[in-house]
Amino acid sequence: MNDAGAPAFKAAAWSAVGRARPHESATLHVLGQATYTDDIAETAGTLHAALGLSAKPHANILGIDLAPVRAARGVVSVLTVKDIPGTNDCGPIIHDDPILADGKVEYVGQPIFIVVADTHDNARRAARLAKVEYEELPAILTPQEAHAAKSYVVPPMRLARGDAETAFANAPHKVAGKLYVGGQEQFYLEGQIAYAIPGEDNGMLVQCSTQHPSEMQHVVAHALGLHSHHVVVECRRMGGGFGGKESQSALWAAAAAIAAAKLKRPVKLRADRDDDMLVTGKRHCFYYEYEVGYDASGRILAAKVDMVSRAGFSADLSGPVATRAVCHYDNAYYLSDVDIRAACGKTNTQSNTAFRGFGGPQGAIAMEYVLDEIARNLQVDALDIRKINFYGKTERNVTPYGQAVVDNVIHELVAELETSSEYRARRAAIAAFNAGSPVLKKGLALTPVKFGIAFNVTHLNQAGALVHVYVDGSIMVNHGGTEMGQGINTKVMQVVAHELGVDMDHVRATATNTSKVANTSATAASTGADLNGKAAQDAARQIRERLAAFAANEYGGEVADVRFAADTVFVNGMEVPFPALVQKAYLARVQLWSDGFYATPGLSWDAKTMNGRPFSYFAYGAAVSEVVVDTLTGEWKLLRADALYDAGNSLNPAIDIGQVEGAFIQGMGWLTTEELWWNPGGKLMTHAPSTYKIPGVSDCPQDFRVRLFENRNVEDSIHRSKAVGEPPLLLPFSVFFAIRDAISSVGGHSVNPPLNAPATSEEILDAIAFVEAAAARRA
Template sequence: MNDAATPALKAAAWTGVGVSRAHESAALHVLGQATYTDDIAEVQGTLHAALGLSSKAHANITAIDLDAVRASAGVVAVLTVADIPGTNDCGPIVHDDPILADGLVMYVGQPIFIVVADTHDHARRAARLAKVTYEELPAILTPQAARAAQSYVLPPMRLARGDYQAAFEKAPRSVKGELYVGGQEQFYLEGQISYAIPKEDKGMLVLCSTQHPSEMQHVVAHALGLHSHHIVVECRRMGGGFGGKESQSALWAAASAIAASRLKRPVKLRADRDDDMLVTGKRHCFHYEYEVGYDDDGRILAARVDMVTRAGYSADLSGPVATRAVCHFDNTYYLSDVDIRAACGKTNTQSNTAFRGFGGPQGAIAIEYVIDEIARALGRDALDIRRLNFYGRDERNVTPYGQVVVDNVIHALSAELEESSEYRARRAAIAAFNAASPVLKKGLALTPVKFGIAFNVTHLNQAGALVHVYVDGSIIVNHGGTEMGQGINTKVMQVVAHELGVDIANVRATATDTSKVSNTSATAASTGADLNGKAAQDAARQIRERLAGYAVKLYGGEEGEVVFAGDTVFVNGHEVAFPVLVQKAYLARVQLWSDGFYATPGLHWDPKTMNGRPFSYYAYGAAVAEVVVDTLTGEWKLLRADALYDSGKSLNPAIDIGQVEGAFIQGMGWLTTEELWWNPAGKLMTHAPSTYKIPGVSDCPQDFRVRLFDNRNVEDSIHRSKAVGEPPLLLPFSVFFAIRDAISSVGGHKVQPPLNAPATSEEILKSISAVEAALKAA
């Protein structure tokens, strides 16, 4: 082996990305040593806050008596809207979301005042002593009622292509119907919390569990009547976010900061689980009315859907959520002539917000429901109808909003999963089982996913990062993304380690901090690793190039031939330990830190025409689910799940597989067990673990097979990887439609089972009863 070849061969054998690495905080999580916001040592003099909440869904406040609250044990102050020095608003887009109610309450659980006391318990107990007199007003509680009343937080939107009506009238077959898909509580393990600490010269440090530190900085600054440079927001990690801490952490950040500013003492506001669920928004529920024309083979010729969401009392992020639902109605299918409408119903309920998938799952499930109906009407396997309608590779490849699908792998991916899951053989075995089993019925479904990656709003697709190399060769990276357990810090650390040719143990990620990287976008839309990984790579590359130039000065050769790999720098036949070169560079006054920036190229979107290229690329996937349903009780169990997900050239396969597994179970919960229920007075009754059922270990299938599809992103994403945060949440569509398949077998697959989500045992029994009634009527 000659010397010239040695560096190249050594570099080829070394990599910092594309390999499975443990989560950077895994050991801390397991040992209970990971520091969350509530674990941060409290500053002397810290006070604790709680919120006084409305008990009415829609009412004018005619009188409020807070004397008993002020007189309660440990209470230091009680603050109302009159005590807010700046703007009484925490709305992320439309300024219609008050921090504290100002004479009008719009949902049960809306904050009216802030109690500040010496302990968390004293504050919570005192908050319940207020005497509030209301003049009740009519309340709208459901999306259907909002549609009937034409009550919307934003103007309705519409995306049309071709001539839907003409195509529908020519279609030889058609299907019409309606569907309701419920919302979902984020149910993060760590609740909403903010800890505000006053600093000198009007400064305020806000330690907040948030996915969007920059947005919290803006909200707090406006609430206090200050500039952004007065406010520093920091977040080391969250105990889960799932979208619930993108915009809705603003209320808690603002309330704690208002109290801290007024009292000139640190104030912590930590939500009890009941208060958290009563106050905060959830995934938007959707009601659909659809009408689809198709031919005798099952090919869709025309599709119309009218969607209305339960937005809640304010706009929050409902507009972007509805937009993404509109842009994901097609899922993996080419739809030539469409009329897609969406409206954000204004209701007297919590203001719904971001949730993993951000409207994408709600859009895509509607077309999957339609495909399922078409297959049953034709007596065909739904997989065959799905495949017939897939986007094409060279034609039938333009979405309704005008983006060309250039990276379509759904044909190969679904074929691979069909074979590996033994779909056809299991379909036959299930038919035989059902024929011999009068009570227990099995169901099977394979559902595909195409999910666009980028923020709907183009300017949000940007990120910054800082990388510092210290004299001993160790490295710190700070970026604008936030860690909520999904592994963004691990991936960014891997990117930096790879770029500088060092082991990941030599790289450390620090808390997200608005005074380090400014004007950041939320960690959302599955863009965290894409954007911040690219920004960190840019910063590390600049340092590497400076070090390479300096190495050439010392040892000769060409800059382009210098190789950084395995904690070693290979230059002109020399092998220099990375820390040694760094020390020499420092003495020579070479800059050893750099900032990095990245903006996703090629994106554009016209919200008026709902046309453009809103997504950088698509992530694909498919899943097969097999269930068994007890037709007497409505109970069911997931027997086996096979998932195949396209993560491109994965940065970290172990983390990506974990994300797919978690998203699958979370999405399954949304579609089967997690039911949100408001009583007629508008109070959310499922506001605690005792009444709201998320999946448990016993709900996970004993046979759970998750693999990553071998692919390479056609776009220049970070190391050609693909996002993995949100798209896998659509994979458990397979569970919902497997349940529907099992119910369908009760009627010999001759009757369309009406099934809304979540498919609780009660909903399953209703569907079975409807099938049996239809059979009797026939």
């Protein structure tokens, strides 16, 4: 500090984190200058590939005539499983997922061969000319059928605490029922794509739209029979991922690389939207059978649930998805005696995979459905039933899997939202409206979220980063996370800028590349900024400490007193521009680059007992939704939504609020309009925008109020922030239960509507008819 104290004040007031900054590629996005994989300039001699797909859900391949394909215009080569030099597998955990079918197909859309041609269109047209002779086999298409046949991709799992059977038998009140919640297509704007460029000495560069470059590196290396060091995978950005490019980009990367290695020419494989949706897996649909016992106040005494997902034909990530569903069945509620069973049904459909929330939404919605029923049975507001079951602060605060909830803010957060949304007054106003409106009925619901943050496989909770400071004072950061529009690069750049005391404009993030940061985890499980931000901070801190030591030696004073802020180094009463110090340090041979690493501490998980501390912390939130339903057509509209989300000490409030808004609408689509439908022959018929309805601008509420809850993470996360990728997707539970509330009003809230998700107009009309009939019988 100098005599006037100005430098210290200037340094203390400055910050690069916690500020609302635009996305680092925002300008490029708006101007159409952001480079995606398909925008990369094609190398001379580039060929284009397409996949030949199965027309049967389960069949032996008796014969295949590829002569018409080879004779088609522009075709250079046709490759089958025999042309794979290494391992024919792209399964992320269990090796049961072939790149190309080998003698048998297990779903409509499974790739059988690769066509390589001079143009994309010629390859696609040729792929349709193959003549395949099948011997059809029995097919299982639904999770219920799989459960009945005991057809699973991994062994069923069970989490039990206490004695649910006895507690249920002794409970004064009981509720039991069934629920079906459908799956969801990721519907990223940029489809699956890989561009493989062969290099010298068996080298292979794969430009790939993927959330997991390291896994793509492993899969490609195994498929080519090479070492990982032969393969470099790079991804600058994705046009959306949502989990669909975590493991399932592997098929496309491997197919492109196999063709490129075989032909010694660059090969691009870009999936058409229809092919993409036919081939790739989606969010798992779930079927539930539940039994819950409760007391006169609505407090849950025993909870039993048997849930089965549609896993598809191979394991993929279904096991971890089911595990997270089991661990999120409690949502924000203490359950003393539970028996939670989950199975991953093997079906002859696309192998389902990660999707934003990764099983957490499917687990939590079942409990919310039960609480909604309890409230109606007791004729009590559902919010009051939810409150009475919340986790406590010091008691009733241990999850069924044994983790103590030490950061619980759900009481304060819900209370704040209840007040700011005028929940009680609106509830009374809606009751008055419905009493005088025979056709249009309004509904209201407030639902909470408690979501665990970390990969539920402990070793994946690690990340690395590289930070380079150049002689002019500019900075480049490379980390293991991938940018899919969620702003991870922006947040990591802010972290590095803050650590080195420079404006964010002086920092640049480069493409994720397996030759720079090795052995990275997928950008998934909402851990991207947590893990990679910490790793980049570690790298930047090492550089800062070297510069601080040099500055103290050069200008005098104590190392501990050197401060970096506002593009300035404050040392011994002097203000030295950051670039000037860097230039001096370079001449003095100070290392100006560093690697960083981070591993989340304190995690543990026993997969056999389903017990431990799988999560670093919990993110919380709540939302209130008001809808109006036309009881004659089943149409509905979201009139107003209020969301309050706990992002901790937000790194970037603008990005975080945008993430909450996007997750809300995406989750609303899952629960209301996005219906996947397979015909009796096992073909997915909703495989294009013309048949699959994602929410549009007109579906967003005119009154949409999103705020961040003032909080600070109790765990030592990056700047005490909290994850914001997946948890907000559970906020639109409030939309689904507001629709159910409106339907319930048809029968005077005396009947529980049997509403499945998605709550399409047809589903709504069926539920209304049930309520009307049940109410008439009671009358």
